[in-house]
Amino acid sequence: MKDYIKIDEWRIIEEGFDPHLNKVSESIFSLGNGRMGQRANFEEQYSGPSLQGNYVAGVYYPDKTRVGWWKNGYPDYFAKVLNAANWIGIGVEIDGTEIDLAKLPVEDFRRELNMREGYLLRTCTVVLEEGRKLKIEAKRFCSIVDDEVGAIRYAITPLGFSGKATLTPYIDFDVKNQDANYDEKFWEEVSREMEDEAAYVTARTRKTGFDVCTGMTFALTQAGTPVTPRTIPIESEKYTAHIFTVSILDGEETVLTKFAANISSENHDRSLLQDVCQRAVQQARAKGFDKMVEEQAAAWAAKWAESDIIIEGDVAAQQAIRFNIFQLNQTYTGEDPRLNIGPKGFTGEKYGGSTYWDTEAYCLPFYLATADPQVGRNLLLYRYKQLGKAIENAQKLGFTDGAALYPMVTMNGEECHNEWEITFEEVHRNGAIAHAIYDYVRYTGDESYLADYGVDVLVAISRFWAQRVNFSEEKGQYVMLGVTGPNEYENNINNNWYTSTIALWTLNYTLEVLAKIKAENPARYAVLDMELGLEEGREFGTWRAIIDNMFLPEDPKRGIKLQQEGYLDKEQILVKDLPASERPLNQKWSWDRILRSCFIKQADVLQGMFLLEDQFDLDTIRRNFEFYEPRTVHESSLSPCVHAVLAARLGMEEKAYEMYLRTARLDLDDYNNDTEDGCHTTSMAGTWMAVVQGFGGMRVRDGQLHFRPMLPAKWSGFSFRIRFRGAVVKVHVGRNGVQIEADKPLTVFVNDEAVAVGQTPVTELVG
Template structure:
């Protein structure tokens, strides 16, 4: 763990430079705007440990999969959101010596992310090898109000003597990904131009995404604007160099305004026009005006999604950090985009879509944004249904069976680990559950008719073909799967997978029956188009009635899979601290033979289907599995926090909340330098709203069952529900519920029915 991030309610702050942890800090201080984003790389040259990262959403490359030997059905590539254009770069020479913090004596240093305004700041004083002392102040934004633009302001002051300063501002398109499987280069140059603005145009190999970056530099020396500098261009590179002689105490300020547009969003013949228009919109304003616009845009986000905590600064900082990162990763404005596990903060996982979106992120967007944002997340999967059917076909399934990918950016499976690609099929269930979750929350039943049911039928057809009848058990079984717990591969009858398959089939049959009553003609048209057979519904019902779900009647718990009790059940608490995380100390063989659980598995199913189980059943399963869980997946602690809260285990709920909330800020799993765990950040919100506040939707009504951690004075949040906006404040000895809409709403709060009148009426 690391604990050098200073606790502050609205800022992420490091107060000194730690070269050995620079890549960790680059992840922590990443910024973006839903359309593009970047790790917190330095503007000036840095020869120390760093990972360059500048990304455009939806622009990807199919990097050829690297495996020891091929298997039928194996994905041919691993899709990656790739490094785009390095636009922040400044080469700075002071009396002929390059400014490089790795070569300087650092006198003071601070990096600060203002989450309230969405601005990254950095200041430092340093003594260079030639004896020159300099002071730098840098500001950077990815504009939320104009999402294809970004800007920075960089001020350099020479402190102890006069100096000749040269600043070259540039766009560099010759960038690579560190994790390229065959060191392949992803871009080809198209054009470079330096006539007016600096312009760089390039195109991805294979996928032929064209990107145009357009940069305008504005330079001030001692407060006086300078004319254009010396421009030059090379393949993949355009730059502009300005020179100044500074007296001691004088400064030079460079402002960079950039627009980056792609053929994903504009026709090729309109790309230049789009870049010019976007650049003009920001370059015509002062930097202070841009900061004001950015602050106003973030204020609108925070008004809906903020959670306020009194009495615990570490917890307050953490929840805002998680909410901030979620909102700058995905804004919902484009149904072709989704939420990569690392967002714009790193290369790991390729920046593409996993089941995390449906299982963890959807509830956050349902409650904090307009319904169209969550609907776009569902539409993303609907648009990929044909590809899901193709994916299933590659594995031998037929007749419209759909297997959604474990990893995708365009609907095709592109995961590069075979056991997950072929076996971790529970992701299909999470997508079906998201449809159910969306409809029960929004009451948008029309979505079922127009989009959702078609997806549900494809998924149900897959489950019906994936199970097989066991003559020995006289039940249906599911063989050779991997559940959410990836520390178990190729197991039989993973309880969670079997359970969610049964639920999917039952829910699909229920929706068909509803549509038969409500939209018979529309249903008939759909079933005809899908060539739905008369025997499918009876088969699905037979599977529902006869699925094998492993359990241990003596302990009264569901078994994670067949044979789980053959393992040596040694609690995690008895492991030496030096072997954690297991995946960094044990062989994979040893992990697979152990009883240790990477993340909630049985408990994931209990979280989804909580209303099907009585409290004693939930308690027995929690008490059995939690001591065996190492939480080495970022998706695990939040589920445990929610269940612990339901069971009245308030101290454990708080412990798990802190773990999920400060997972990246404190680097619990020693892997944040690869990038932040964006999708699990929604779990932080869930831990408070569904955990501490106990929010549920039952029978079309919002329920709350609240508690408050002992060291908190209060916590408060907003939720949107079916057109109503509520403000909930829970303190140690009281609560407050406000209706910020114009219609009344009835809710169940701590067991009591409350009719909440609109605030304006009181």
């Protein structure tokens, strides 16, 4: 755990420069706008540890899967989120000395991510020879108003001397990924062009053929007065720049303002990319940096009005929740149904792919409650449109008759994850996708989605589950063999309770949906019957037989569900008895040792009880929580939030608060020693759930909102705002009770008591 980020309600602040923490900070201070993103790399040269990262949404490369022994069914490639052009770069030399923060002494270093207004500000003083100093102030943002544009205000001020500054704003497409096989590069130049105070490079990805034109223009002022420097164009393969030298005076500020754009063939005709890029950067320049900053602040104010959570009396908790919400809003806007939410968002390369099951299990609730309903619908449509590929994925593994296995990792619907124990065995992802359909309909009331789209997905997933189980003559029940649950610290196990339970739930829900459509919309059912080849006798009968006769491992003595068959054969040691020096396990222990231990990356059983809470009484949840939580190391970023929600439901305030901080400050404090690879973007939605579903106790039952609030002892109050079926509901939990306000008449339930809330500004107070 690292503790160097200063506590502030609206800002993430780093004071003092430690090169050993730089890659962590590059992740934490990342910027994005849903269409593009940029790690917090320095504009000037930096030769120290760094992960250069600029990402363009939807652009990827199918890198060859690397495995020791190839097995039938392996995906042909591992999709990499590509590092694209360095658009922020500005070379700086002062009297012939290159400014490199890895080589020159740095004083008064400060980095600030302003979450309220959506920009990154960095200031520092670089010590040159003979005691001369150069003050640097760099402010930048990725515009959420003009979402293909970024802007930088880069200012230098000599302190105690006058001299010459050589500045080189550039575009560099000669980049590579940190995780590239054999340091392979993925971009090939298509064209480049230089103009007065502007430059462009268009490059194409190998294999996939995505074209991106990245361009820039710039302006210079000195002492507030515009200056037109005499520039020299520089060109080389995949690189364009302008270089110029100006006199700088002691105490006088020289400002280079740089406007850049990333224009992708995903969104524009490839033959027009440079024209579009030219217009984008020139329009940004005409608008001006200050105007763009104003627009950025206004756009972020609107986002915060929809999604902010206010925590009173605990600044660390307040900073953490806003950081998580900020990153979620930077990553996904819902405006393009072709896009999804990668596990690192725009903050790093690790894991590749544009979506995991994280989207459905963790992210969907956030967007359902804080954005227009179409945003959540787009997340589901993303999967619906890839149903054909999911069926192909299942066929590659030997499944038939329209069975679908959605990929663990994907860009276009094809599986592109290259670890066998996950690609072949972590099939529970199908259940999360099915549950997301239920969650969306339950929350929005959009029943039409089921008949038009959702049922096709549910049937295909159910057909997979029906083929994935087999009947055990030994047990006289159906079993599911050779799987990996969410707890990836156990592989190739039999009868994982969570996987089997979510499979049974899916089969049952699919049958319910089909029966409902048949009763209420027989014409649509007739079409489905023809298109999907439904067999109510044989097929539905098989599904019901599995539902009624599935083996689910339990320990009746302890009254718990078992992670998997044989879990209690493991030596039972508690996490509290592990030396701190041996954690995180995935960085200190061999994989063999991890697999043989009882330690849990994230608790499968508790995941099931979190998603399917209404199927279990509180005593059952409590027994399982009290057994599994002490054995869980929470080395999955998706783990603590589930524990926080369940602990709150069980009235375990201290544990709920502990787990909230663990998930909310996972990246800010680098709990798992891996933030340098990028932030855990999808788990950030779990932080929102920890507050709203955990401490707020928000649930939807029978089409109505329920709240069961809990106020942590360290908080004097908290409030959040959610959308629900056309209403905007504001909830404040304080020491004197719960205030609920809505902009239309609505009945909600607080601690199972019905409460009528009226139109704004009417507020009801309940104890």
